[in-house]
Amino acid sequence: MRKFKEWLIERTVIVCGLIVACTVCLVFLFLALESRYAFNAESPFGYRIVAESPGADAGESVAFSPYASFVGAHPDGGEGLDEMELDVFAPTLEELSGVATTATCTLPESNLQANEARRDDWRRPSEIGSGHSIRLYVFATPEHTGKEMRVRWEPDAGFLPNDCPYDLRLRLARVPTGIELEPLEVDLKKQSSGSIRIPTWIAHSDSERVDGYVLEVQALRPKGTSQVSAVLGQLNSTHWSPTGAYARFGILPLLFGTATMTLIALGVAVPIGVLCAVFVSEFASKRLRHLLKSTVELLSSVPTVVLAYLGLMMLAPWLMSLVGSALRMESGRNLLTCGLVLGVLILPTVVTVAEDALGAVPRSLKEGGFALGLERSEVIRKVLLPAAKVGIVAAVLLGFSRAVGETMILWILSGGTATWPRLDNVSSAASSLVGPARGIPDTIAIEMANVDFEGVQYGYLFLIGVLLFALTMLLNVVGYSLIRRKAWRS
Numbered sequence: 001m002r003k004f005k006e007w008l009i010e011r012t013v014i015v016c017g018l019i020v021a022c023t024v025c026l027v028f029l030f031l032a033l034e035s036r037y038a039f040n041a042e043s044p045f046g047y048r049i050v051a052e053s054p055g056a057d058a059g060e061s062v063a064f065s066p067y068a069s070f071v072g073a074h075p076d077g078g079e080g081l082d083e084m085e086l087d088v089f090a091p092t093l094e095e096l097s098g099v100a101t102t103a104t105c106t107l108p109e110s111n112l113q114a115n116e117a118r119r120d121d122w123r124r125p126s127e128i129g130s131g132h133s134i135r136l137y138v139f140a141t142p143e144h145t146g147k148e149m150r151v152r153w154e155p156d157a158g159f160l161p162n163d164c165p166y167d168l169r170l171r172l173a174r175v176p177t178g179i180e181l182e183p184l185e186v187d188l189k190k191q192s193s194g195s196i197r198i199p200t201w202i203a204h205s206d207s208e209r210v211d212g213y214v215l216e217v218q219a220l221r222p223k224g225t226s227q228v229s230a231v232l233g234q235l236n237s238t239h240w241s242p243t244g245a246y247a248r249f250g251i252l253p254l255l256f257g258t259a260t261m262t263l264i265a266l267g268v269a270v271p272i273g274v275l276c277a278v279f280v281s282e283f284a285s286k287r288l289r290h291l292l293k294s295t296v297e298l299l300s301s302v303p304t305v306v307l308a309y310l311g312l313m314m315l316a317p318w319l320m321s322l323v324g325s326a327l328r329m330e331s332g333r334n335l336l337t338c339g340l341v342l343g344v345l346i347l348p349t350v351v352t353v354a355e356d357a358l359g360a361v362p363r364s365l366k367e368g369g370f371a372l373g374l375e376r377s378e379v380i381r382k383v384l385l386p387a388a389k390v391g392i393v394a395a396v397l398l399g400f401s402r403a404v405g406e407t408m409i410l411w412i413l414s415g416g417t418a419t420w421p422r423l424d425n426v427s428s429a430a431s432s433l434v435g436p437a438r439g440i441p442d443t444i445a446i447e448m449a450n451v452d453f454e455g456v457q458y459g460y461l462f463l464i465g466v467l468l469f470a471l472t473m474l475l476n477v478v479g480y481s482l483i484r485r486k487a488w489r490s
Contacts (some may be wrong), residue, residue: 001097002137002318005149009284012295015479020193024473026369027469028232028466028469028473031241031462031465031466031469032462032466034459034462035456035459035460035462035463035465035466036459037454037455037458037459037462038231038249038456038459038460038462038463039227039228039459040459043163043164043166043234043246043397044047044072044073044159044245044246044247044266045072045073045159045161045164045166045168045219045246046070046071046072046073046155046156046157046159046245046246047071047072047082047153047154047155047156047168047188047217048062048063048065048068048069048070048071048153048154048155049062049065049068049069049071049104049136049151049153049155049170049215049217050062050065050067050068050104050151050152050153051102051103051104051138051139051140051150051151052100052102052149052150052151052152053101053102053144053146053148053149053150054146054148054150054197056150061154062152062153062154062193063154063156063157066088067091067096067100067102067103067104068104069104069105069106069136069246070156070293071106071134071136071217072134072156072159073134073219088205091103092206093141093142093203093205093206093209096141096143097143098139098143100141100397101140101141101143101144101145102138102139102140102141102144102149103138103139103140103141103209104136104137104138104139104151104215105136105137105209106134106135106136106137109236112344126156132328133216134216134217135173135215135216135461136165136214136216136221137150137209137210137213137214137215138198138200138201138212138214138215138218139201139202139208139209139212139213140200140201140203140212141202141203142202142204144199144200144202146199147424148197148198148199148202149197149198149199149201150195150196150197151195151196151197151198151215152193152194153170153188153193153194153195154192154193155188155192155193156245156246158244158245158246158277159245159246160239160246160248160433161188161189161191161192162189163234163237163239163250164189164219165221165222165225165229165230165233165234166219166220166221166222166351167187167189167218167219167220167221167222168187168188168189168218168219169185169186169187169188169217169218169220170188170216170217170218171183171184171185171186171215171216171218172184172198172213172214172215172216173214173215174213174214175213175214176201176211176212176213179199179201180351181198181199184196185309188217196213196337198213198272201213213384214458231463234248234249234250234460235249235250235252235463236250236251236252237251237252238250238253238420239251239253239254239420240253240254240438240443241418242447242460243457244397247456247457248459249460251440251464251467252407252420253418253420253437253438254418254438254439254440254443254464255440256419256420256421256437257335257410257414257419257437257438257439257440258301258404258410258439258440258441259419260339260340260433260437261335261338261339261342261403261410261414261437262342262400262403262404263339264335264336264338264339264340264342264343265342265343265345265346265399265403265456266343266344266346266396266399266400266403267289267339267343267449268340268343268344268347269343269344269346269349269350269399269401270341270350270395272343272347272350273347273349273350273351273354273395273399274350274354274392274395276292276331276351276355277297277350277351277355277357277358277395278358278380278384278385279292280293280351281355281358281359282358282376282380282384293352293355296347296348296351296352296448297348297352299344299347300348300349300352304345304406304407304409305408305412306344307341307344307409308341308408308409308411308412308413309343309412310341310408311337311338311340311412311413312332312333312412312413314335315340315341316331316332316333316336316413317332319336319337320332320457327430327431327434328434329434329435330435330436331415332413333412333413333414333415333416333436334413334414334434334435334436334437335414335415335432335433335434335435335437336433336434337413338409338410338413338414338415338437340415341409342403342406342409345402345403345406345409346399346400346402346403346468348394349395349398349399349402350396350398350399352395353391353392353395353409353479353483354388354391354395354397356382356391356483357388357390357391357392357394357395358388358391360382360388361387361388361389365383365384365387366379366384367455368383369382369383371424373488390482391482391483392486393482394478394479394480394482394483395479397475397478397479397482398475398476398479398480400475401471401472401475401476401479402473404441404468404471404472405441405468405472406441407442407444407445410438410439410442411442411445412443414436414437414438414439414442415435415436415437415438416436416438416442416446417435417437417438418437418438418443419432419436419437419438421433435448440464440465440467440468441468443461443464444461444464444468445463447461455486
């Protein structure tokens with residue numbers, strides 16, 4: 001009967017372990033499957049281009065010119081950039097008379113009728129993925145007297161060419177009959193804004209507007225790259241702005257926020273936690289040890305939302321009054337406040353695991369230290385802590401894992417803004433540490449309720465969720481593996 005009970009317990013433990021392992025695998029598989037929608041992303045792009053007289057003010061933004069053309073594409077067509085102009089007809093020669101002597105226009109390539117000319121041109125989603133070109137027609141009116149025209153371009157507001165996975169080029173696709181001009185091609189990533197001069201070509205009627213210069217903006221995927229590399233390139237960016245006209249999904253600001261707040265938490269919890277563990281293990285009486293361990297366990301049971309609101313109502317105002325002006329803190333909700341509260345959150349984990357590691361050190365090792373004439377402080381420093389170092393490292397890793405995965409404290413205290421630090425000087429770097437931020441867990445919690453189901457942003461949130469899940473699992477596995485080791489035999 002006893003053997004049967006032992007067999008039953010052993011099999012029950014194995015089954016429970018398999019259930020846990022299968023659950024973890026299923027969760028990871030679900031996150032990975034849902035993240036596939038991130039790979040449906042097609043990156044929007046947009047440029048403003050204007051033709052003008054060489055004597056015009058080159059310092060004025062192209063966006064301010066009423067006769068500039070917008071050339072770009074978006075996965076959702078015109079609806080994706082509904083705050084921009086759409087289907088704005090290009091001015092006729094009569095409308096330009098007395099106002100401007102040069103102009104640009106775009107026309108649907110399937111219909112080159114002059115009365116179809118527009119200032120803006122949009123492409124359908126399918127064409128973005130394979131890469132395409134958008135044509136722009138440049139002409140002068142009969143009122144133009146100069147021998148040259150100047151064409152200027154600049155990225156549309158909010159568009160960062162270096163974050164776009166496509167090769168963006170501006171080329172002179174056609175030169176009017178009778179004009180000799182060398183081939184021209186500009187890499188719009190290397191020269192995102194600039195100007196060129198070309199000989200004047202005059203359109204004497206509206207129908208002739210399409211007979212002059214043809215500029216072409218090309219958006220082509222680089223050879224040897226894939227959609228996976230494009231998504232990874234998006235992640236390797238310092239901008240997280242999923243709701244703008246030009247959505248960007250750079251994970252680096254989120255990693256910075258998570259890592260910085262976690263390191264601040266470890267800076268608080270590890271020294272205090274290890275010292276508390278040493279005191280409980282070596283100095284406290286039996287009654288006091290029981291009281292302290294009960295207090296630590298009670299602290300670990302406090303809901304994180306309660307800790308977050310205590311930090312918001314007590315710690316944040318106190319920090320603002322104490323160092324707010326010196327550190328130029330704009331708000332008490334920032335990296336520093338969040339990191340300090342996270343330190344309180346993980347303190348019980350560090351104390352408990354470190355105290356267990358110290359208590360597992362054989363008494364003979366400590367007695368051997370005393371026998372060699374070492375003081376108590378020397379025994380702790382030279383014998384006890386080195387012998388328990390593996391367990392202390394495990395305590396740090398488990399605390400790190402707990403802080404990395406925390407959501408509610410970050411949601412309430414981090415400030416809610418994904419920012420990348422400025423490292424120009426010491427002052428800027430210090431300001432970044434007390435500025436608003438956002439981590440991976442709170443980003444998922446904040447944005448998941450407002451995303452389109454199975455949309456691109458939906459996929460990216462699950463993709464960063466996969467990374468977070470993998471990181472916390474790795475830290476937990478390593479931490480618990482270290483706990484099982486005998487530190488003094490390692």
